Amino acid sequence: MATKLTERPRMTYLPSATPLEYKPVKRALRALRLDDVFDILGALLSSWSLTWLLFGWLTGLQSAVGFVVVNFMLFLLIYGVITSIKNRTEEIRDRIISVMLFSAGLILVSALLFVVIYTLGRGQLALGNLNFFVESMERAGPLDPLTVGGILHAVVGTLIQITIALSITIPLGITTAVFLNEVGGKFAKFVRTIADAMTALPSIVAGLFVLSAFIRSGVVPRSGFAASLAITVMMLPIVIRASDVVLRLVANNLREAALALGASKWRTVWHIVLPTARSGLVTAVILGTARGIGETSPVLLTSGISSVMNFNPFAGPMISLPLQVFDFVKSPEPTMIARGFGTAATLLLVVLVLFVLARALGGKAPGNLTKGQQRAANRQSQQDLVRIEASLATKTSTRRKTSK
Secondary structure (H helix, E strand, O other): OOOOOOOOOOOOOOOOOOOOOOOOOOOOOOOOOHHHHHHHHHHHHHHHHHHHHHHHHHOOOOOHHHHHHHHHHHHHHHHHHHHOOOOOHHHHHHHHHHHHHHHHHHHHHHHHHHHHHHHHHHHHHHHOOOHHHHOOOOOOOOOOOOOOOOOHHHHHHHHHHHHHHHHHHHHHHHHHHHHHHHHOOHHHHHHHHHHHHHHOOOHHHHHHHHHHHHHOOOOOOOOHHHHHHHHHHHHHHHHHHHHHHHHHOOOHHHHHHHHHOOOOHHHHHHHHHHHHOHHHHHHHHHHHHHHHHOOOHHHHHHOOOOOOOOOOOOOOOOOOHHHHHHHHHOOOOHHHHHHHHHHHHHHHHHHHHHHHHHHHHHOOOOOOOOHHHHHHHHHHHHHHHHHHHHHHHHHHHHHHHHHO
8 A cells, every 4th residue: 555645845935134234324524514503502502501500599609710611511411412312422422522622722712812802902092092103111101191102112122132032043943953853862862851941941040040140240231132142041942842843754765865866964954854844943933932022021130121212232221022011010000001001912913923924934835935936946947957958968979979
């Protein structure tokens, strides 16, 4: 008897579902979407409301600085909570750090604007008079109105002192930086250590050094030149350290290429290293100038206070703008205080003009030539082309004569 074979049920295999492909979404780090603006505005409004409730109703605190600090901390907390609703951890961290960096820049710019606007506002009474810039205080007293007297003698004294200080600081500072980078050695390490230590030197110590080493010993009298020496002591370590850092950034490949072409070491430094680091060296000089032009205590100890014009930096006291500000604001008279703020505003203007001139003279990056430099480079290229063609023609004629 034949047995009946039963067919096995067929197994049905369903096609596997295709996995979802992950498409990464690029985040625009610098883009600000509309919902980001609403998040920031909502966090600002919420933090201000909570801070006002905390200070005005709950605790009764009245500190303006505390209000700003608490408001900012609450803003960061609320903004982090809002962004965490629809963003990942990386985006939350990125947005909070971006807000903190933007806030730091905003605080810095606000502080600068506050100083400038407050100084101009307090000194506008003095700045509105033309005699303030073309007269000295020789015939003006504390009780005289603002229509009498000016600060021309202080402006001239500042320009003379900073010019002498720069004429000493620039060659000495840049040469020292070149020595630290191109020569090196144990003595270079010692010089770098001394420069680092002098960067934090108090200004009063520089004035005392010049007073005891040059004035009390009879080398130079109390004058503008002595003040320039004190300013030089303050500017020199800053120029050395900043120039040292800039020269370190010059690629060694440029030095090696110049040496491979047969140039000497100092020719390489003069024609390759220094032109490449030109913009950075100008920045170093600007930093040193900003430190030296605003010094008061060294000038007070070395130059003295004067109300008359003095063009000779080697004889007689020569006042500068920072020292003139100190002399004006210590007076209780409102007109003298207005003159002090006007002098401070003039000092800001002088510093701005010096910075613009420094940037215009040497602040271009390597490879960005002025029109005059481009014309000179083209003329040099034409001369090189004529010289090369003449050399090739001479060699060709010599070969023909030799072959004959």
